[in-house]
Amino acid sequence: MILPIVVLALVASSLAHLALISPCPRYSPNGQNCPALPAGQSLDYSMSSPLGANEPLCKHTVPFPTPSASWTAGQSVTVTFAPGGAPHGGGHCEFSLSYDGGNTFVVVYQVLSHCFGSDQGTRQYTFGLPSGLPSSDKAVFAWTWVNAIGNREFYMNCADVAISGGSASYTGKQMTIANHNGYPTIPEFSGNYDTGMEFYNNASMITLR
Numbered sequence: 001m002i003l004p005i006v007v008l009a010l011v012a013s014s015l016a017h018l019a020l021i022s023p024c025p026r027y028s029p030n031g032q033n034c035p036a037l038p039a040g041q042s043l044d045y046s047m048s049s050p051l052g053a054n055e056p057l058c059k060h061t062v063p064f065p066t067p068s069a070s071w072t073a074g075q076s077v078t079v080t081f082a083p084g085g086a087p088h089g090g091g092h093c094e095f096s097l098s099y100d101g102g103n104t105f106v107v108v109y110q111v112l113s114h115c116f117g118s119d120q121g122t123r124q125y126t127f128g129l130p131s132g133l134p135s136s137d138k139a140v141f142a143w144t145w146v147n148a149i150g151n152r153e154f155y156m157n158c159a160d161v162a163i164s165g166g167s168a169s170y171t172g173k174q175m176t177i178a179n180h181n182g183y184p185t186i187p188e189f190s191g192n193y194d195t196g197m198e199f200y201n202n203a204s205m206i207t208l209r
Contacts, residue, residue, distance in 0.1 A: 017155065018085040018116070018123075019047035020143050022078070023069035025157035026060040030082055035064040035160075048085060050153035053181040058102045058142065058158035066160075067137065073165035074131035079143065081123040087116040089149035089189065092200060095127070096175040098140040099208045102158060105142055105175035106208050108133075112200060113193035115145060130172070133165040134208060146178050146196060148189040154180040173203040 024031030027044040037043070041062055051059060071077055079095065093115035096105035109127040116122045139162065145155040154177065176199045178186045186196030 016085050017048040017050070018087060018145070019082050020079060020157040020159065021082050022080040023141060023159040023161055024064075025068075025143075025159045026058065026062075026064060028157075031068070032080070033068065035066045035068060038062045038065055047157060048082070048155075050151075050155050051180055057105075057156060057177070058140065059156065060158070061102065063101075063138065063140070064160045067139075067162040068159045069141075070162040070164070071129060073129055073133035073135075073163060073167070076126055076128050078124060078126045081116075083123055087120040088147035090114045090116050090118075090120060090193075091148035091189070092146045092176070092186075092196060094142075094144050094175055094200075095125070096142045096144065097133070097161075097163070097208065098142065099134070099136050099138075101138070102140045102142075104206055105140075106170065106172040106206055107175055107203070108172065110200065112197065129163075130170055132167045132170045133163055134167050134169055135163055135165045137162045139163045142175065144175060144177070146176075146186050148193065148195075150188070152179040152185055152188065154178060154183075169207050169209045171205055171207045173200075174206045176200050176203055 022032040024034035029043040093111045095109040189195040
């Protein structure tokens with residue numbers, strides 16, 4: 001009886017993907033320093049799953065009642081993923097901000113081609129926020145990922161954050177969406193880590209206010 005249990009455990013482990021834990025994404029059961037859930041909502045135990053074909057961006061559209069983190073424009077911030085998981089050969093990751101409730105996102109940091117590192121072991125990234133960000137106590141921070149190997153999927157976790165800034169607006173590249181209903185498909189990389197790069201290089205410029 002031991003062997004089937006071990007096999008099932010290995011299968012479950014192989015199906016586990018990756019999920020953000022800090023800043024705490026909406027409804028995460030494993031996030032760090034998570035706010036209280038919004039009224040009527042429940043914990044999401046499938047945080048590491050890709051967006052379903054008909055699921056909206058961020059998956060959960062009701063924000064936390066208070067932010068998961070408070071950041072200042074120009075400061076360095078650290079985002080952390082749950083340990084383990086299946087990094088699917090890396091791929092393209094973006095870290096973005098929305099000031100309109102998650103309808104449009106501007107990229108503030110990218111890790112293209114080899115997200116999660118060349119050894120696939122990276123679970124934490126530190127980067128500087130743009131100094132020109134405006135203030136908002138209801139900004140939405142998003143991590144998005146197009147995996148290099150496996151089914152063509154689009155991963156996204158969103159966290160509610162407060163931003164302290166001094167500018168009226170900030171212009172940057174629009175977040176790239178692919179492998180999701182109504183958006184282009186980026187094929188499996190098959191060893192070519194420039195696959196799909198044109199979507200990221202040619203992204204439109206949009207403005208946060």
